[in-house]
Amino acid sequence: MNDIIRSTAWQIAKLRGHYIQHERYDPLKVRFKLLIEKRLADIASGRKTEVHGIALSGASGTGKSSAVAQLIASSREDLAQSSLPSAAIISLRVPSPATLKFVGQTILRALGYHLSSERQAWYIWDLVRHQLREREVLFLHLDEAQDLSSRGTRQELDAVASMLKTLMTDEEWPVGILLSGTQELENILNHDPQLAHRMDTIHFASLSPVNHAPDVAGLIEGYARRAELGLAPDALEIALSERLIHAAAYQFGLVIEIIIGAIEIALLESGDHLEWRHFKLAYEVRSSCADAFNPFVVDDYHRIDTRQVFKRGDE
Numbered sequence: 389m390n391d392i393i394r395s396t397a398w399q400i401a402k403l404r405g406h407y408i409q410h411e412r413y414d415p416l417k418v419r420f421k422l423l424i425e426k427r428l429a430d431i432a433s434g435r436k437t438e439v440h441g442i443a444l445s446g447a448s449g450t451g452k453s454s455a456v457a458q459l460i461a462s463s464r465e466d467l468a469q470s471s472l473p474s475a476a477i478i479s480l481r482v483p484s485p486a487t488l489k490f491v492g493q494t495i496l497r498a499l500g501y502h503l504s505s506e507r508q509a510w511y512i513w514d515l516v517r518h519q520l521r522e523r524e525v526l527f528l529h530l531d532e533a534q535d536l537s538s539r540g541t542r543q544e545l546d547a548v549a550s551m552l553k554t555l556m557t558d559e560e561w562p563v564g565i566l567l568s569g570t571q572e573l574e575n576i577l578n579h580d581p582q583l584a585h586r587m588d589t590i591h592f593a594s595l596s597p598v599n600h601a602p603d604v605a606g607l608i609e610g611y612a613r614r615a616e617l618g619l620a621p622d623a624l625e626i627a628l629s630e631r632l633i634h635a636a637a638y639q640f641g642l643v644i645e646i647i648i649g650a651i652e653i654a655l656l657e658s659g660d661h662l663e664w665r666h667f668k669l670a671y672e673v674r675s676s677c678a679d680a681f682n683p684f685v686v687d688d689y690h691r692i693d694t695r696q697v698f699k700r701g702d703e
């Protein structure tokens with residue numbers, strides 16, 4: 389039994405480590421790489437220009453963090469071969485609470501700089517700008533950027549927006565900003581037209597059962613193949629993909645999580661085929677729901693709110 393658990397864990401780790409190049413990734417990649425190349429060209433020619441940034445929004449579980457992580461890894465490889473191999477891209481998650489000071493401190497830490505004593509916000513941000521230039525940072529990625537606006541006061545939002553603008557318009561060393569987060573991230577841009585004007589926006593839309601079921605069927609097939617599992621006839625039904633999209637609250641990344649969950653159960657059973665019931669069980673494991681709330685069981689699954697987990701039917 390231990391052997392099965394261990395080999396399953398290894399297989400799952402391998403599946404989770406695999407990144408699927410989806411169609412929504414390409415526009416993001418093209419935009420980002422273009423901005424980097426423009427910046428490199430400006431640096432090489434000694435031109436001082438303002439830089440642009442990107443705001444990537446989408447619902448939770450759609451795959452924003454994964455897409456940006458993939459993009460940054462591949463861009464770092466490109467940079468190593470570029471005209472400025474020492475250039476860097478820094479990525480961090482917006483801390484909580486997202487005060488101006490705390491955000492600045494977190495950026496410093498991501499830059500590998502440790503503050504020796506308590507400092508005021510203006511001092512920290514001066515240091516941030518200095519360090520970004522020293523380290524030749526071309527892009528700064530802030531994940532969960534919606535939290536920048538969550539404190540809500542107009543004053544705080546003004547301060548954050550103006551800080552981002554300052555970084556992008558720095559005369560000595562402008563830094564591009566990549567923001568990723570849920571839809572509320574758009575509040576920051578809507579709040580400040582000058583900032584919005586410097587940001588390109590990309591949205592990862594939700595999946596639609598009608599349009600995307602065939603793609604999702606392809607995903608199931610691809611993942612099963614990678615796990616060296618065959619597909620039972622009921623796992624080939626398009627209805628399974630439609631239900632899977634619903635079970636995943638229409639989000640691409642969550643579709644993948646449930647597929648991997650189903651594969652995990654099949655591997656633990658030592659089976660050699662992936663079946664419909666494995667999806668049902670995977671959903672049950674995720675949400676500990678009763679059958680009446682499992683979209684792989686009931687016929688009128690559309691009524692199930694799959695954003696709400698922990699529905700057992702007895703509450």
Ligand SMILES: Nc1ncnc2c1ncn2[C@@H]1O[C@H](COP(=O)(O)OP(=O)(O)OP(=O)(O)O)[C@@H](O)[C@H]1O
Pocket residue numbers: 404406407408409410446447448449450451452453454455569570640641642644645
């Ligand atoms: N292209 C992909 N290939 C493989 N797995 C993916 C891909 N995109 C997302 N995933 C998986 O989907 C899950 C959710 O993705 P991710 O965390 O990137 O979503 P998110 O949009 O950042 O969500 P949140 O707003 O909650 O942070 C993760 O487990 C991730 O591994």
Ligand SMILES: [Mg+2]
Pocket residue numbers: 452453454531532
């Ligand atoms: Mg994320």
